[in-house]
Amino acid sequence: MTARTPPGWYVISLRPRGEHALLRRAAARVGAGVIALSPWRLRMRSDDPTRRALAEALRAPRVLFTSPVAVRAARTLSPLHAREGQQWFAVGAGTAAALRRAGVAQVHAPARMDSEGLLSLPGLSRDIGGNLGFVTAPGGRGVLVPELQARGFRVLRVDVYEREPVPLPPRAIAQLMAADVPLKLALSSGEALQLAMAALPDAARERLRRAQVLAASERLADFAREYSFDDIVVARSARPADLVAAATR
Secondary structure (H helix, E strand, C coil): CCCCCCCCEEEEECCCCCCCHHHHHHHHCCCEEEEECCCEEEEECCCHHHHHHHHHHHCCCEEEECCHHHHHHHHCCCCCCCCCCCEEEECCHHHHHHHHHHCCCCCECCCCCCHHHHHCCHHHCCCCCEEEEEEECCCCCCCHHHHHHHCCEEEEEEECEEEEECCCCHHHHHHHHHCCCCEEEEECCHHHHHHHHHHCCHHHHHHHHCCEEEECCHHHHHHHHHCCCCCEEECCCCCHHHHHHHHCC
16 A cells, blocks of 8 residues: 655645535645644524525625625525626625526626725725625625625625634644644634634644734735734635645745
8 A cells, every 4th residue: 555645734724614625625736734723613594584684685786795605505595596687796706606606697706806806896886876685694704894885885684604613623733733844824714713813722822823824815914913923925815726826836
């Protein structure tokens, strides 16, 4: 039997429990491993109030999704089809691709894949107004709703899933402490970093701070600096392939 080649470095993933597969594949392509340090898990909502709120949001002239998970959760509650004259928006390429797979052919997504890039799209400019369906989860994207409301939109927000904090996996903490190769922290959520830093033992927290941060946006890079990380690179987006590519630049 051929001995398995050990990874040349590790990506530390703060993605929700069970959501590491794409990052593992991207890391494996460049000879890296993944330490799955999940501080939360996802729970899809299926109650009647959520269904009614989603139906109303999907009738709006403009519909905006904030993540591929939001698309996945919404699809379990309702078919996703664009009506004539509707505009559908995605915060990034991954969310746009998820909407297209769900059956929405025309999706507007920014080249700069963050909240600021999304707000620069012409279809979300000031003085348009009217209803805007906003499909998301509690927490995160804190700048979007206030800014959209300030631009005159009536935001019909529906949280189709939620993130539930869970204890950090002891095996992942042990991997973090034992790693003798470079560590890279894939950062696509400030809330996930906040949860992880609060839950880690002191020694593991300091070990994590020595990792290079692969930040999905400038905003997240600034957030990492608040936690005393100082080796930070900014990726093109939060997509796993882009995060891993940032580590190899």
